[in-house]
Amino acid sequence: MKKILVLFVFLILGCKTESKKNVASDPVTLTLQVKNSTDQDFRFHQTWAVDKGDVMTVVKAGETITFKSNTHSPSGTVFTAYIMPPKSVAQPNPGNGNFQMTYGYWSGSAHVTCDNNCNKGYPTSTVHYTGNNWKYEAKFRDAESSINNLVEFTTSKM
Secondary structure, eight states, X not given: OHHHHHHHHHHHHHHHHHHTOOOOOOOOOXXXXXXXXXXXXXXXXXXXXXXXXXXXXXXXTTOEEEEXXXXXXXXXXXXXXXXXXXXXXXXXXXXXXXXXXXXXXXXTEEEEEEOTTTTTOBSSSSSOOTTOOEEEEXXXXXXXXXXXXXXXXXXXXX
């Protein structure tokens, strides 16, 4: 009877240990380090991060965050920053800006499929509309086509 009880306890513990194994995550395929050198916090959205979709993060003024994705899909992921105008602009037009990088994955690696220029990020020196009174600048460490990059945001009056 004691042998059966010991065997039963061993099986139960063994099963519990087995059920706690972690499932491996896909490796990270791309990163974008975002430095907020503006005077306002802004929202940053990822359609795919690491093992989960639709992630919204607030990047505080003066903060730097590294965003990662482990997308393995040809449709990839989209990173969008909603840049806020400088506080020095009394009635900002537009109310916020839009910066966007689009990535895909094929042939064993991630690729930039549409950079911020292709996505027509605004308001910038080159993309703005009548009445816009502020702009942002996105300074990249490497070419915008790099899948592991750093971008620094600043804002100013138009």
